[in-house]
Amino acid sequence: MLHLLGVNLPDQKLVQYALPLFYGIGQRASVKILAALAIHKTCKISDLSETQVNQLSSLLSDMTIESDLRKEVRANIMHHRTIGSYVGRRHAMGLPVRGQNTRNNAKTARRLNGRWLKAERKEYSSSVRSIIPPPESPFESFFNRKWF
Amino acid sequence: MAHRLLSSTPVLARTQQTLVARARAAVPVQFANYVTASAVVMAGGKAKKASAPVRAKGQSNSFRRKKNEDEDSGEGATGGAGRLNEKYYKPAVPVKVEEFLPSTATTEYIGKVLGFPAAVTPALSQTAYPTLLNEQFALVKPAALVVRESTVSLLERIDKAMKTPSEKSRIVLTGESGSGKSALLLQTVSHCLSAGWVVIYVPKASTWMNSSFAYNKVLKSTAFVQPTLASALVGQILNVNKSALSKIIIPETVPVGRHEVAKGTSLASLLESGVKGQFAAQDVMEVFMKQIGAQKEIPTLIAVDEINSFFRPTQYMNQEGKELDPEHLKLPQLFLEYISGKSTFEHGAVIGATSDALLANKSEVLEVALGIKDVSPYKKLSSSLMAWAQGLARIEVPNYTAAEAKGVLEYYKKGGVFYDAPSEAYFQSKLITSGGNPRKFFTACAKGI
Numbered sequence: 001m002l003h004l005l006g007v008n009l010p011d012q013k014l015v016q017y018a019l020p021l022f023y024g025i026g027q028r029a030s031v032k033i034l035a036a037l038a039i040h041k042t043c044k045i046s047d048l049s050e051t052q053v054n055q056l057s058s059l060l061s062d063m064t065i066e067s068d069l070r071k072e073v074r075a076n077i078m079h080h081r082t083i084g085s086y087v088g089r090r091h092a093m094g095l096p097v098r099g100q101n102t103r104n105n106a107k108t109a110r111r112l113n114g115r116w117l118k119a120e121r122k123e124y125s126s127s128v129r130s131i132i133p134p135p136e137s138p139f140e141s142f143f144n145r146k147w148f
Numbered sequence: 149m150a151h152r153l154l155s156s157t158p159v160l161a162r163t164q165q166t167l168v169a170r171a172r173a174a175v176p177v178q179f180a181n182y183v184t185a186s187a188v189v190m191a192g193g194k195a196k197k198a199s200a201p202v203r204a205k206g207q208s209n210s211f212r213r214k215k216n217e218d219e220d221s222g223e224g225a226t227g228g229a230g231r232l233n234e235k236y237y238k239p240a241v242p243v244k245v246e247e248f249l250p251s252t253a254t255t256e257y258i259g260k261v262l263g264f265p266a267a268v269t270p271a272l273s274q275t276a277y278p279t280l281l282n283e284q285f286a287l288v289k290p291a292a293l294v295v296r297e298s299t300v301s302l303l304e305r306i307d308k309a310m311k312t313p314s315e316k317s318r319i320v321l322t323g324e325s326g327s328g329k330s331a332l333l334l335q336t337v338s339h340c341l342s343a344g345w346v347v348i349y350v351p352k353a354s355t356w357m358n359s360s361f362a363y364n365k366v367l368k369s370t371a372f373v374q375p376t377l378a379s380a381l382v383g384q385i386l387n388v389n390k391s392a393l394s395k396i397i398i399p400e401t402v403p404v405g406r407h408e409v410a411k412g413t414s415l416a417s418l419l420e421s422g423v424k425g426q427f428a429a430q431d432v433m434e435v436f437m438k439q440i441g442a443q444k445e446i447p448t449l450i451a452v453d454e455i456n457s458f459f460r461p462t463q464y465m466n467q468e469g470k471e472l473d474p475e476h477l478k479l480p481q482l483f484l485e486y487i488s489g490k491s492t493f494e495h496g497a498v499i500g501a502t503s504d505a506l507l508a509n510k511s512e513v514l515e516v517a518l519g520i521k522d523v524s525p526y527k528k529l530s531s532s533l534m535a536w537a538q539g540l541a542r543i544e545v546p547n548y549t550a551a552e553a554k555g556v557l558e559y560y561k562k563g564g565v566f567y568d569a570p571s572e573a574y575f576q577s578k579l580i581t582s583g584g585n586p587r588k589f590f591t592a593c594a595k596g597i
Contacts (some may be wrong), residue, residue: 032469035469038364040362
């Protein structure tokens, strides 16, 4: 198990299919990373050398992935909310943003839109919840356990 | 009709039996040397359906080792991890065949099935056989091939090439799928090993280009090197040609990478240093090829199967994400120089065989260069790849003639591939349904088509 930048990469997985486990890296980005680091396509995580792992971690830390990317997405949507635009209002209401019909078929939007704003609101609340460690910290799973 | 347990072959002629009786006769379990896979899968499938293991919800079975099925392998065809169940797959009884020696490569032996000589089999076992041939050799023992007209003519040509530079004998075997190109190449390799040549045999050149070996960029160059592949190849060449290589001495001090090899070391010890140090293997390989090409006592043969993968882009990528050509990888480039005639052995030959096994390996450039295919003049073919494919001689490998097919049929009968009497009518029906194509002829005999 290679632990890299907060994500566990299983040893037996091909590197090409392990890199998309990072939030912000998909199939295309994964192939580009392999090409840049001269890693062959049938290389498994366990086959990577120390130097290659270091090169990989430095390359990944230069990209916006994981928490940096999530912050960026949240900030983009918050910007619309703050300036009071139509897009911001639709995100807040959890409705389609890009002009789709809502008479029927807005199920995905109703389920998914606005989740970035809910997280934002949770963070700035001054209730007991604020002392609960955020999801990115290493002790989150311990503190958020519901049984002991 | 005699009871099926008392005779392994049915008493009635095949066409007079019912379908059920024919199927039962084709799988006489107690006497089976070789059981057709389809019959056994049918039997195993019924047993498996009755006792299918209950899987936990949400558990995917793609990577889970099937431990449950090992326990009810009473009627299953295969045990765990690809082992064959001894109840159904008895080991094949080897057929007595003569050895395929240089003296047997004559017209008198056409149609005879000859096995690889005992002196040559350890060398051949260093590299795997080509995939589909390997499957056939696993079923009928020992590994033996029929002497064909094309065998005799090719080996005559090789014997003439023994005293000429390799750039004059660069041959590519072509032909339809299953026509015997890889088999012919194997016979050539065996012949040259028996004759004392130094043989560099590459059974699957596509594995060099399909991104299955690690690769590193060479500093200050656009080339890439494959250290593990080079090291493996060096080890293979050493094991195959150990006795011949220990006799060849390097006449003067030669630089190998950052080190030097002293005058008087044998080529065998040079290759050993390449096996020990992966990153020196590429340099060792280059020096080795130069040295072996410079001497005239022992001729050298390069035999490459799936040679079409040398004439198309590889699956490796450069740092910008563009596909690499074989010339950008150092080891394939070294071989391409000998294939194209840019480098030469003083005495030797280069033989390749194309393969249609994988569509991904198809090379239009090679087909156009050999004259197999014509393309529109407006079609853009890679000029760099075309440059490597110039001057190759093409040998078309035909299907079986009647005499060759007859010899093969007798060998299959002795090897237990089929149990019917090899009558003339039976032989003709097999020959016609397969059209003489060797691979189809084998499946026609094995599956009773």
